[in-house]
Structures are given as C-alpha cells and as structure tokens.
Amino acid sequence: TQLLEQSPQFLSIQEGENLTVYCNSSSVFSSLQWYRQEPGEGPVLLVTVVTGGEVKKLKRLTFQFGDARKDSSLHITAAQPGDTGLYLCGGNAGKSTFGDGTTLTVKP
C-alpha cells in the first residue's frame, strides 16, 4: 500500500487547458514536496509546502497543502508542451516516501 496516492496516474491534454493533479494520504506530513521528472533524468524540486492550508504559486503552477496536512494538489493554468513530464509528490513520514506520480502529456 502506497503511503502517498497520486491521481490521476496519466493525463493527456491539449495546450492551453487547465489541470489539477492530486496527492493524498491517510498520514499527516510535516511537509510535502512536488517534483517534476523528465525521461532519463532525476526529479527536480518544484516546491515545498509546510503549513496546513498553504498556497504557493510558481508562475502558472499553484500548489496547495490541505488543512490537515494529509493531501496536496497541483494546478497548472494554460498548460504548455514544456510542462510534459512525471509529477511526483514526496514527504517524510518516518522515512522518505514518494507517490507513483502523474504522467502529464501536453499536446501542441
């Protein structure tokens, strides 16, 4: 059983559309990180959310940490082909853990 469940597993959209991906757990996390990973590369840290209810924005990406610090979401506005990749959430609940990610494909 995965400690962090990510949904959807796969998402394919057209350029310009908006999307939201989710990271859920039954455990409380002191912080959660979001990463993007491209084929053949390691994950690259996008953001860390720490406070329950926190919202962080990174250009067209908006990250939210749930009030109970058990879940998080990533919203992308006006997606571009360059946003294509595997989006991973990760945290530490006794030890480092990651979800299995959402594979996003943005078609031009």
Place this chain on the structure above:
Amino acid sequence: DAGVTQSPTHLIKTRGQQVTLRCSPKSGHDTVSWYQQALGQGPQFIFQYYEEEERQRGNFPDRFSGHQFPNYSSELNVNALLLGDSALYLCASSLEGYGYTFGSGTRLTVV
C-alpha cells in the same frame, strides 16, 4: 555550481553479480539518500547517510548496503543481483535532510 553527480550512467550486470554505484553530492550538502525507481513507479527509499552513518533505511534487504566518505560522497552496493533489481538508481543530496537535489541516476539492467 556542480549538482549531484552519479556514475556510471548505465550498467549491465549478470544475475548473481555485485555492483557498486557512486554519488558525489552537491557542494555544501552533507546528507545523501539513495532511491530505486522501477519503470512506471515513484522512487523507493533505500537508505540515507549523514556523517558517514546510515541514518534511515527503507524496506530493502541486506543485499543493499552503502557507505559515505568523509568528503560526503557515497556508494551504493548491491550483492547477489536479481532480475528484479533492474531499475533507475537515484542519489539525492541535501543539507541536514532538507531540500533534496537529485542526480540523473544510474540505469542498472540485470540480465
């Protein structure tokens, strides 16, 4: 500013052999963590090293062992390789466990 460097980038081994993977952390980082990422899955935590000691360990058998050197670089050793050990092995460095920077990984294929 060099990031995390892993070597080799690709490796093919035969079942039953032993392998050593290497990681140089980002400058200024003192903690190294190792992960195994199978195709279509997220990274699975193997262990973390800090001050040359294994600080945390995931659910991996004793065939997986590691070492951290005084210059903070690290090695991951896997003995008695199984076909199921084929994966991308990622090294991540951080300062006292915060703000992970990942390397590009070593792609291990066991045949």
